[in-house]
Amino acid sequence: MNKIEGNLWLIDLPRLILGFFVTVNIIAMLCYPGGTYLDHLNPGYSFTGNFLSDLGRTMSFSGEVNFLSSQLFNMALILSGGIFSVFYLRVHKVFAAENQHTLALIGSFFGALGGLSLVGVGLTPADLYL
Numbered sequence: 001m002n003k004i005e006g007n008l009w010l011i012d013l014p015r016l017i018l019g020f021f022v023t024v025n026i027i028a029m030l031c032y033p034g035g036t037y038l039d040h041l042n043p044g045y046s047f048t049g050n051f052l053s054d055l056g057r058t059m060s061f062s063g064e065v066n067f068l069s070s071q072l073f074n075m076a077l078i079l080s081g082g083i084f085s086v087f088y089l090r091v092h093k094v095f096a097a098e099n100q101h102t103l104a105l106i107g108s109f110f111g112a113l114g115g116l117s118l119v120g121v122g123l124t125p126a127d128l129y130l
Helices: 009-031 052-056 067-094 098-123
Strands: none
Touching: 009 052, 009 067, 052 067, 052 098, 067 098
8 A cells, every 4th residue: 555655646647637538528529510420410519420539620520620629639638648658657566566567567558558549549630640
């Protein structure tokens, strides 16, 4: 327990960034101009018709500019991915026992890779680079 007490930011910072991510994405959904892949005339964001990554597109499927929603979504992804990468690079140090340390290193590697993948999604909107 002593190792966790010295690393409270490993608990608090990911919680804060998760709350930030959810809040910013709700705002981005409210700002989304509209349109889905199948229905370009659909008003606003639809949970059943849109993918979450549609928020990161610079142009919505309705043809309108999606600047605010795109900036909010991509900023939240980049920040979340960066924080979670740092989290996973540091969390393995909490597990000092030999039998747990190897598994923690493997988990940290793949967790950091996942965080970097979130950063990559935030830096490459689907309508610009795919």
